[in-house]
Amino acid sequence: MQKDVLENLQAMRQKSPLVHCITNLVVMQVNANILLAVGASPIMAHAQEELEDLVKIINALVLNIGTLDKHMIASMNVAGDFANKYKKPVVLDPVGAGASRLRTETALSILRTIKPCIIRGNGSEIMALAGEIGETKGVDSTKDSLEVVDEAKQLAKTFQTVVSVSGEVDMITDGTRVAYVHGGNPLMTLVTGIGCSATAVTAACMAVAKNPFIGAVSAMALFASAGEKAGKKCQGPGSFLSYFIDELYNADYEDAAKRVTLG
Amino acid sequence: MQKDVLENLQAMRQKSPLVHCITNLVVMQVNANILLAVGASPIMAHAQEELEDLVKIINALVLNIGTLDKHMIASMNVAGDFANKYKKPVVLDPVGAGASRLRTETALSILRTIKPCIIRGNGSEIMALAGEIGETKGVDSTKDSLEVVDEAKQLAKTFQTVVSVSGEVDMITDGTRVAYVHGGNPLMTLVTGIGCSATAVTAACMAVAKNPFIGAVSAMALFASAGEKAGKKCQGPGSFLSYFIDELYNADYEDAAKRVTLG
Amino acid sequence: MQKDVLENLQAMRQKSPLVHCITNLVVMQVNANILLAVGASPIMAHAQEELEDLVKIINALVLNIGTLDKHMIASMNVAGDFANKYKKPVVLDPVGAGASRLRTETALSILRTIKPCIIRGNGSEIMALAGEIGETKGVDSTKDSLEVVDEAKQLAKTFQTVVSVSGEVDMITDGTRVAYVHGGNPLMTLVTGIGCSATAVTAACMAVAKNPFIGAVSAMALFASAGEKAGKKCQGPGSFLSYFIDELYNADYEDAAKRVTLG
Numbered sequence: 001m002q003k004d005v006l007e008n009l010q011a012m013r014q015k016s017p018l019v020h021c022i023t024n025l026v027v028m029q030v031n032a033n034i035l036l037a038v039g040a041s042p043i044m045a046h047a048q049e050e051l052e053d054l055v056k057i058i059n060a061l062v063l064n065i066g067t068l069d070k071h072m073i074a075s076m077n078v079a080g081d082f083a084n085k086y087k088k089p090v091v092l093d094p095v096g097a098g099a100s101r102l103r104t105e106t107a108l109s110i111l112r113t114i115k116p117c118i119i120r121g122n123g124s125e126i127m128a129l130a131g132e133i134g135e136t137k138g139v140d141s142t143k144d145s146l147e148v149v150d151e152a153k154q155l156a157k158t159f160q161t162v163v164s165v166s167g168e169v170d171m172i173t174d175g176t177r178v179a180y181v182h183g184g185n186p187l188m189t190l191v192t193g194i195g196c197s198a199t200a201v202t203a204a205c206m207a208v209a210k211n212p213f214i215g216a217v218s219a220m221a222l223f224a225s226a227g228e229k230a231g232k233k234c235q236g237p238g239s240f241l242s243y244f245i246d247e248l249y250n251a252d253y254e255d256a257a258k259r260v261t262l263g
Numbered sequence: 264m265q266k267d268v269l270e271n272l273q274a275m276r277q278k279s280p281l282v283h284c285i286t287n288l289v290v291m292q293v294n295a296n297i298l299l300a301v302g303a304s305p306i307m308a309h310a311q312e313e314l315e316d317l318v319k320i321i322n323a324l325v326l327n328i329g330t331l332d333k334h335m336i337a338s339m340n341v342a343g344d345f346a347n348k349y350k351k352p353v354v355l356d357p358v359g360a361g362a363s364r365l366r367t368e369t370a371l372s373i374l375r376t377i378k379p380c381i382i383r384g385n386g387s388e389i390m391a392l393a394g395e396i397g398e399t400k401g402v403d404s405t406k407d408s409l410e411v412v413d414e415a416k417q418l419a420k421t422f423q424t425v426v427s428v429s430g431e432v433d434m435i436t437d438g439t440r441v442a443y444v445h446g447g448n449p450l451m452t453l454v455t456g457i458g459c460s461a462t463a464v465t466a467a468c469m470a471v472a473k474n475p476f477i478g479a480v481s482a483m484a485l486f487a488s489a490g491e492k493a494g495k496k497c498q499g500p501g502s503f504l505s506y507f508i509d510e511l512y513n514a515d516y517e518d519a520a521k522r523v524t525l526g
Numbered sequence: 527m528q529k530d531v532l533e534n535l536q537a538m539r540q541k542s543p544l545v546h547c548i549t550n551l552v553v554m555q556v557n558a559n560i561l562l563a564v565g566a567s568p569i570m571a572h573a574q575e576e577l578e579d580l581v582k583i584i585n586a587l588v589l590n591i592g593t594l595d596k597h598m599i600a601s602m603n604v605a606g607d608f609a610n611k612y613k614k615p616v617v618l619d620p621v622g623a624g625a626s627r628l629r630t631e632t633a634l635s636i637l638r639t640i641k642p643c644i645i646r647g648n649g650s651e652i653m654a655l656a657g658e659i660g661e662t663k664g665v666d667s668t669k670d671s672l673e674v675v676d677e678a679k680q681l682a683k684t685f686q687t688v689v690s691v692s693g694e695v696d697m698i699t700d701g702t703r704v705a706y707v708h709g710g711n712p713l714m715t716l717v718t719g720i721g722c723s724a725t726a727v728t729a730a731c732m733a734v735a736k737n738p739f740i741g742a743v744s745a746m747a748l749f750a751s752a753g754e755k756a757g758k759k760c761q762g763p764g765s766f767l768s769y770f771i772d773e774l775y776n777a778d779y780e781d782a783a784k785r786v787t788l789g
Contacts, residue, residue, distance in 0.1 A: 029292055033717060033764075036715075037716065042718065044551065044593055045593060050625075050627070053628070054625060069310040096306070096308075099306070099320065102310060102313035190512070192305065237300050239506075241764065242767075243764060244764065245763055246764040247762070249764070288551055293555060330570055362569070362580060363576035364579060365573060366576065455559050498772045498776070499771060499775035500771055501559075501769060501775070502769070504768075
């Protein structure tokens with residue numbers, strides 16, 4: 001597993017996948033900066049008139065419902081259908097699922113119709129999608145990743161997907177296997193868009209991965225390594241972001257791979 | 264007053280209010296990062312289909328007209344009505360009022376129908392809303408806060424609200440009392456979204472405040488303290504933002520409270 | 527030429543032009559921060575109801591198609607028409623031209639109807655607009671500026687405009703003369719919005735320039751100087767952005783002017 005992660009991260013930087021993000025308005029800039037820092041190439045676009053042209057040339061698609069509205073939902077559905085037509089992997093970030101019916105239902109609808117190969121969220125979002133009543137507080141998580149292992153496995157099985165849950169220890173499952181990723185820093189929850197950027201980097205890793213499970217684990221391993229190092233240098237969340245992007249750029253893939261254990 | 268400010272800031276971090284921002288596209292990221300740094304929790308959402316669900320769980324609502332259009336205005340009105348229904352405080356940032364009729368009229372319409380408990384803006388915006396012909400230049404201010412004390416008092420009385428005006432010395436009035444906040448740094452006007460973030464933090468303070476006057480003063484005191492400290496460390500507006508967020512995170516509430524005087 | 531650049535940059539900071547950006551959702555914050563750092567004043571607005579009010583008071587208009595959709599295209603056309611009516615210069619950034627028909631056609635339509643005085647893009651975008659089949663990869667460039675000199679000249683002549691192309695060496699042409707700008711740092715391509723911000727600063731310089739050629743060269747000279755200095759201080763793209771904004775704020779205009787040569 002650690003060898004697979006190492007190779008996945010090296011391949012991601014070498015091939016520089018083009019990741020198309022239909023994502024929320026809050027995190028577009030930091031998502032693009034983090035994709036560039038890890039060696040991938042970002043494109044943000046939502047006009048239905050250009051989605052087929054773009055999906056043809058991309059290597060992975062991110063659907064992030066963080067500031068969804070009916071126009072964005074329509075764009076996500078069109079882009080998702082083209083991604084399936086052109087066999088490009090789709091990663092879903094169900095931001096705020098559980099906080100409103102619109103978010104929960106949109107995420108479930110994407111799971112049913114677009115069939116993303118990875119869902120990447122926090123504990124509360126995964127709980128909400130798994131049918132539990134999540135005690136979601138806004139878009140932050142009140143459930144730790146390790147509290148939702150059973151729900152994540154169930155969700156993965158139901159939708160034949162991989163579920164990647166960030167937390168103090170990240171937890172990734174394909175419904176059978178469970179991987180854990182150790183590291184990071186609590187400040188990662190105090191900078192907006194770090195979670196959404198983990199989703200974008202998951203898509204970048206997925207674009208060159210043997211399978212979605214390895215792709216999902218690789219991205220979280222890279223974030224755990226860079227986050228832990230940045231956390232030791234910073235004086236707060238402002239300087240953390242700057243150091244974190246630098247650490248992603250100067251990434252130590254062997255350190256990242258060592259952070260993975262199988263449960 | 265200083266004791267009230269100290270207690271308000273401590274309560275804000277302890278209770279971590281969920282602040283819903285319907286805000287402009289330029290500042291969403293920095294608003295979210297600054298809310299997280301001060302200990303609050305941000306949510307950005309504008310889809311009318313989810314506004315009731317979300318307003319039920321939030322602790323305060325920010326309406327910021329910085330990149331308004333008819334869709335955003337409609338969302339602000341719906342969210343504002345729900346905020347009144349569910350008794351959640353509303354803070355208005357009339358960005359660019361005076362620069363276009365659309366902005367001035369939208370801000371006045373929100374004041375009349377939603378009745379926010381605090382208006383937070385710069386001198387030019389307050390002049391424009393008070394019926395004077397503001398020499399507004401874009402969304403920056405050409406009027407200092409201390410030049411608009413009478414207009415701010417009048418505006419506060421007319422709409423039974425608190426008016427909080429940023430400037431070299433910040434000035435806050437409920438129509439009768441006037442508070443001044445000393446500190447900050449001129450670079451705060453050279454980083455986009457610092458003013459809008461002061462509005463967001465005003466909403467966070469308001470969510471746990473004895474009254475809007477104290478809430479409004481507390482937020483400006485926190486910014487004045489952190490801004491002054493960051494200004495001493497930075498080499499320009501790029502590094503200022505990073506230091507400023509760190510200083511907000513490591514805030515010294517006693518230093519903040521000492522910056523307040525009553526006029 | 528170097529003296530013209532020096533005077534243009536000094537005039538830009540002294541007059542603080544108000545630059546109206548109808549730009550993409552990814553870069554709004556960094557564009558605003560960089561305009562403020564160089565001494566200009568930004569405004570972002572797209573509501574058709576306020577475009578005439580605003581275009582009357584601005585000094586230059588940027589049209590950037592990075593996250594275009596039919597609403598944004600309509601706003602760009604309305605704002606462009608008002609800019610022509612009120613004789614305000616327009617600068618076009620054809621982000622991603624060549625990556626989709628929508629982008630290529632929208633850029634060409636703006637060139638034909640709004641007639642911007644400067645097009646600022648990367649090599650692939652200029653190739654696509656010049657009718658070559660650009661090997662565009664997303665919104666990043668796969669063509670260096672020096673590979674597209676002939677196409678840029680042709681484009682400039684066809685549309686009677688100036689074409690400014692970023693690259694390892696920046697290249698600017700009015701169809702006859704060609705200027706080169708030396709400096710910068712490769713990390714400038716790994717921070718989202720640096721190119722779009724070069725466009726915004728081009729508009730700020732244009733607002734006070736003798737002619738579009740000098741305006742376009744001046745902005746690239748300023749970026750080359752600040753980028754080279756920031757690149758020597760940073761540890762990666764995260765800290766680069768912070769240093770770059772500081773260097774723009776503390777700009778050395780004589781160093782900037784010396785980076786220009788005529789071909």
